[in-house]
Amino acid sequence: MKASEMTGLLHICLSQGWGGLEMYPLRVGSGMMARGWRVHGLALRGSKVAEGMKAQGFEVFELDSRGHGLRQLLTLRRWLKARDIRLVHCHKSGDLLLAALLKRLWPLRLLFTEHMGATRPKRDPLHRWIYGKVDLVLSISDETRRRNLKALPLPASRIERLWLGTDLTRCDEPAAEIRAELGIAEDALLLGVLGRIGRGKGQPDLLEAFLLLAQAHPRLHLLIVGGTQASEGSDEKVVAALRQRINEAGMQERVLLTGFRRDTQRMLQAMDLVAIPSHNEAFGLTVIEAMAAGKAIVGASTGAVPEVLGEAGLLATPTDPAALAGQIASLLVDESLRQRLGVAARERAQREFSMSHHLDELARRYQG
Structure with a gap:
């Protein structure tokens, strides 16, 4: 036996x-x-x-x-x-x-x-x-x-x-159907982030980066996937501050907090690119999930994210919204770069993760 x-x-x-x-x-x-x-x-x-x-x-x-x-x-x-x-x-x-x-x-x-x-x-x-x-x-x-x-x-x-x-199975549901369910336009350029919400996970920094880009890129939307309650691992004060900032900026129609989701593969399928702005990630399970989904990624230049991502994505200082915005902008204006990085990320996930x-x-x- x-x-x-x-x-x-x-x-x-x-x-x-x-x-x-x-x-x-x-x-x-x-x-x-x-x-x-x-x-x-x-x-x-x-x-x-x-x-x-x-x-x-x-x-x-x-x-x-x-x-x-x-x-x-x-x-x-x-x-x-x-x-x-x-x-x-x-x-x-x-x-x-x-x-x-x-x-x-x-x-x-x-x-x-x-x-x-x-x-x-x-x-x-x-x-x-x-x-x-x-x-x-x-x-x-x-x-x-x-x-x-x-x-x-x-x-x-x-x-x-x-x-x-991570599971390398990819969601084959049309992205348009998932976006319709979320109330996001089919032709939007959708930037997404996944994980529990907290200061160290970088969602506030990413929101500021989004706001720097919003006027020049009117099709850009931001999807924040993660629980909004302490019982779901998130910092409720950070969640409240995010909502207040979104309202102050008048971006309620372009920034969506989904709350806790188990269908992360579907959420990734709906995204055009993914940000991982964690300040000091020990590994970054969301990194390899996004890689397995074949997404172009802007990751933090700190912690273990560069080690995990390798050459299959772009890096930026996570606490610098302008630096994040710059790397995101380079992907927004270059669809072929998004596709190349997505393919490279998928191949690295298959090989290593x-x-x-x-x-x-x-x-x-x-x-x-």
């Missing part, structure tokens, strides 16, 4: 948020289930993570809080033993204490995907003990691996880079 059929896999993600980090265990968990792995989840009761895990077919143990988990250690051990769970994949540093304590009680292989890159040294006695129980830290980019090597109390051999992956390749690499690390 294969190791993947014999051993249960547990994803731990005790988060009330909803972003790329929280979606990741659902993506890879469902992919591993399709490959024959028995996948379970440990999540906060009523969270989007817990609901998403259950929707994907995970058996989920729900906790009221991290503290509740610490009080339930023996119950959790019995639950792990009954399901022969020998492999734990953790996704938030705050969950590692619980995972390390479980490893003291039950033989486990423990992996941790560091989605952000450690920004503060973690070499005190408690963190040395916790990370001493971690068999492998997976960094989602070279940028985050550099941070982790500097901050974590582990040898370089136990900190590896593993780029994320397929979910199948990611799951192959993840399974290899699961099996040690």
